[in-house]
Amino acid sequence: MKSSRLLSILLLLQTRGRLTAAELAQELEVSVRTVYRDAEALAAAGVPLYGDAGHSGGYQLLAGYRTRLTGLSTGEAEALFLTGMPGPAAELGLGRALSAAQLKLRAALPAELREQADRMRLRFHLDAPGWYAEHEETPYLAQVADAVWRGRVIEVRYRRWKEPREVDRRLEPYGLVLKAGRWYLVAGAVGAEGAVGAAGAVGAAGAVGAAGARTYRVDQILSVRETAELAEPAQGFDLAGYWQRTQEEFHARLHPEEALVRLSPRGAARLTGVQARALAAGGTPDPDLPGWTRALLPIESQERAQEQFLSLGPDAEVLAPPPLRTRIRGALGIMAARYGADTP
Structure with a gap:
């Protein structure tokens, strides 16, 4: 454990430069006193590490010193x-x-x-896209990525789902996200037209996040031109945090209603996505059927929920809302009538 921590201190100083004992302690989740002891151990081992006292002080390595990559564990190398x-x-x-x-x-x-x-x-081989997802051409991905890296405003021609289908936008690129084999650009729109959402990305009208950020599908970009204007996200903008929030907002819009359902173990195992997570978070043993689980599940609509829960057959029963239960009972009545007598 100590040897791994010593290597971590060495690599942190090598990659980030001067760090205080408090900063190292926070990074490694240890006490400042432990950092002091580890620094002494590194110096005793011949590592050219020195520290400066005072408000602007801290530990740093002698200029030009580099360590060889010899401290990886088996799991780290595999990862x-x-x-x-x-x-x-x-x-x-x-x-x-x-x-x-x-x-x-x-x-x-x-x-x-x-x-x-x-x-x-x-x-082991990683293949991110889903089985039924067709490959989408992204001819401007490299140019967009270059603009993201260089922090340059871009002018794009973008295809959206509503009229006018093709629009021109000036965008401040904040970052790129790869989701299920599809590339998304997170950017802030520049100018008065920037208030218009980029539909066809995450959400019905383009996901809006911190600092006016929106999400654009890179495969819907028809042309791109990089400008000399610098683009910087607002201070504190967190790409990963923004993406997580947009996903949560997207699922909330996609599943605006709820249904109280009891499920057999087999029915519970067949749930996926947001419903499986809701079951894991809030499912309770059903008081009437031993071994079954009762849970409040998010649904897109009553029509879609009817199809979904009927597909689970005898492994699911909708308890509420009453209109959804009535819809399913009606569908089952029609099916029973059709299968009640032999077909001539």
Whole structure:
């Protein structure tokens, strides 16, 4: 444990530069006193580490000092190779860079870890898109990614679902997100027209987030031109946090109603997505049927819920709302009448 922490201190100082004992303690989730002892241990081991006292002081490594990548555990080495996604990297124009980085990493690993990493790469493959998702061409992805990286405003021609179908937008790119094989651009719209949502992305009219950020599907960009104008997200903008909020808002809009349902173990196992999460978070044993579970589940609409719960057959029973229960009872009555007598 201590050796791993010492290596973490070394790598943090190597990558971030000067850090105070309090900052190191917060990063490593230890006490400041522990950081002091670890710094002494590193110095005793010959690491050129020194600290300055005072308000602007802190620990740092001697200029030019670099450590070799020898402290990876087996699991860490495997994880680094497992996170390599050649498909998305190639789409961003980074396919060769990823291959070169993996080659350098592999060369730096001890023989035992190299063998483990090679086994991981041979036996695991990441394929993010769903089974029925068709590949969508994103001819401007590399240009958009370059604008995101360089922090430049872009002018795009964008296709949306409502009239006028094609619109021109000036966008401040904040970041790119890969979701289920589809690329999304998170950006702030520049100018008066920026108040108009970019439909066809996340949400019915383009997801609105912190600092006026919206979500645009990159495959719906018809043309792009990078400008010399600098683009910077508002201070404190968090891309991962923004994306999580838009997903939560999207699911809330997609499932505006609820139904009280009792489920057999088999029926409960067949739930997916937001309903499976609702069952896991709020399901309780049913008082009338031992082994069954009762839960309040989000639904898109009563019509869609009727189809869904009928597909579960005898493994589900809707208890409320009464109109949904009546709809299902009516559908079952029609089905019973059709199957009640032999077909001539």
